[in-house]
Amino acid sequence: MYQPTKRIALFSFLGLFTFLLITSCSSSKNEFSKKDVKRSQKLVGLDFDKKYIDTLYPYLKRNKEGFDTLRKYTLANDVVPAIQYNPLPLNFTPKVQAGFPEWEIPGNVELPNKKADLAFYSIPQLASLIKSKKISSLELTQFLIARLKKYNPVLQCTITITEEMALEQAKLLDAELADGNYRGILHGIPYGVKDLMAVEGYKTTWGAEPYRDQQIEMTATVVEKLQAAGGVLVAKLVSGSLARGDVWFDGKTKNPWDTKQGATGSSAGSGSATSAGLVPFALGTETLGSITSPSNRNGITGLRPTYGRVSRHGVMSLSWSMDKVGPMARSAEDCAIVYSVITGKDPKDGMTTDYPDGFEPTKDYKSLRIGYLKKDIEKDTSLSKDNLEKAVKTFKEMGLTLKEVELPEDVPYKSFDVILRAEAGAFFDDMVRAREVDKMVEQDERSRANSLRQARFIPAVEYLQANRHRQVLIEKMQTIMKDYDVLISPTFGNRQLIITNLTGHPVIAIPTGLDKEKHPTSITLVGNLYDEASILLLAKAFQDQTEFDEMHPEGYTD
Template sequence: RADAEIAAGKYRGPLHGIPYGAKDLLAVKGYPTTWGAAPYKDQFIDKNATVIKRLEEAGAVLVAKLTMGALAWGDVWFGGKTRNPWNLEQGSSGSSAGSASATAAGLVAFAIGTETWGSIVSPSTRCGTTGLRPTYGRVSRNGAMALSWSMDKIGPICRSVEDCALVFNAIYGPDEEDPTLYDLPFNYDASLDIRKLRIGYLKSEFEKDTLNKPFNDAALQQLQKMGVELIPIELPDYPVWDISFILDAEAAAAFDQLTRSNRDDLLVRQIKNAWPNVFRMSRFIPAVEYINANRIRTILINRMTEIFKKVDVYVTPSFGTNLLLTNLTGHPCVVVPNGFKDDGTPVSISFIGNLFGEAETLIVAKRYQDATGFHLKHPEL
């Protein structure tokens, strides 16, 4: 079909004819949408998610629904465990497990994933892919499984930053079916000189003595070698881990019917911190505590606004406080490969942008990726 359209002069753009996969929490009419969970393995939703419709309009070809951790947690689903193509003894991490694994393995040119708290960043790190977690309110969630209405975000997982920009350009923007969206432009200019941008780094995070410290230090050195004058910054000092139950409360509400029906017993993972027990325990979260947690969250967003008066983009190790904090505040993130450990598995580094600042964040990440070339190495299959 794509060949025929292009031959007829109906070229839809750079994604025309490109095969891709979608995380199995996005509705596709005529196909199961299982959410990776046994209670929903025979579920059919009679509509296409907005993201699926927009990619079809751009000419992309959906070739697979991809595995995900059950109800968007981890890499275990009702059919087993999704694997890391760099090390088949290792899970792919999640919950956008199949999206990262399939892209890294070259089974699809790109995939659509989602993130609430690490579900693009974590599997992209494990599988050595490049991921974009857009600003909250950038990409329509119509037709997607809800886990946390105030934290869920949809974005591309690709082999390069440039590909992430192409896919994001096709899927972002207003949708009458999702009232949380903002109508703001995406002005991506790959030729921009990043030395004109103010680029920060989380000083205390880079100083931590972690297993990945040599890779993190090398990232800063590479940016300086590229002529970037790094500006030291720190995150707002608030107890973000103590308000992470916002996600638990919203997830429990989203799957209240599942809990009440006792069909949560069908989920594969039944350990203490797995969804069935989290959903049940979350019923005891006081409304006062949930409201106060969101008041703290509002303060965090305001404090982050102050930080972005000093920088346009900042670089950070991919995990730690930053990952949770920026998912709570809704800031965009681009995660890119940043080298390989002794066992041959990838590590990553992340770039965080201002709200709706995907363009600048992608440009900085692209410059870094072009200079390092880690994304050009692929697993042997």
């Protein structure tokens, strides 16, 4: 039986006053006094007697010398802390999975009378056209590149169009197909990736002014996997600055349903471009809502896999213990197809796993054990409430029995923010110290720039204590999830988002229609750890019964 390892291995205790000491760059500058130490206690609620401050003061000076020494050694972006985060509860065994199916490619698909309608074809439909040679990969690639160029001035969703590489890949795939070599369902199909993912030969800007011209000479594992499966990368899409929001160094990414709105983020470009039919699918990342939020705002389907399912090698880090990569598409089936390609153990990412995986699209969804957050849905005050309640009614009409569930209480939720902030502060330490952070576009209280500055004031002890409470949350969540295959939740307005990002549970956000202001709404399905199959199955069943995933914004088939 699988025995989980420790979630967090305790690392060197940096001392209570780390937040004070590490703000100086060398021993000769910004020296601190005993009075500074005494005043600094207020931040963490302590009040040591003077005699103890006298005793610990020399120790703190030695600590500072150690901190200064750290900064004399350069760390590459792909160096992760010697800490192993494992989301599995104690004595937990991942569910057995059946593996992925041979994806069915329909044989009766025809080109649309109006070529622009091709932009909203599903992956299986596009695969059918390419495999039957009714359209070439080159033609499809040129068509979508033209759409990116046409609509990007309005949507501001694209940072780099990888045109040269895309056309070369498309020609290669057409030649292979002519020779009878078909790579699979993604053969010849274009896609985009969030510009946190490195692609050799192209800039990887992370959406931020300090990295506007950054070029990382490597390619992220997920991109390599998609290219090998026959995908054609056509664009590096907007990430909000350093994985926050929808504002980047050259603008603000828009929602195709209402261009007066931002696309939200931080996978803003992936959400906007997929919604507008500029790409059939895209990859996004999530640490605390960055796949879910733009999927909701832009009216598409977004799968955030279990922590560790998908490699992050070659992807910007924001929080080593919370970052995930996942597909954003127009349906659950399309997400499942893309997920089947990008999932799996990667020796270049030590956090990835090789637990059983899969998806059974023909399985009886009525066999699933379903819980729903009834109280959270009832107390929802947003414009999406009507569609939430209608979605719940649809699930019941599908023959499902929904049992009322509540999320864990008696947990210090306000404390968990320090986990993401401290880890981000470590990754971007050099940028903050060099004052490059001052160049970022947004500088207000809720900006990434301000978050990175305040990260320097998070004590190591509080970071570790928050992770201990995180362990308690993991066990509490398991107490609930052990009785269910899927939980139905509002996408926003409750604690589901922060809980599942901390515990690593997979979720899928699926469209539920439009609110009274004609903006997209969604509902979220939460699955057990390493059981993407169940939420994909229920999401697909819901979309088979409804047409919300087939709704598209107006003005993009002109």
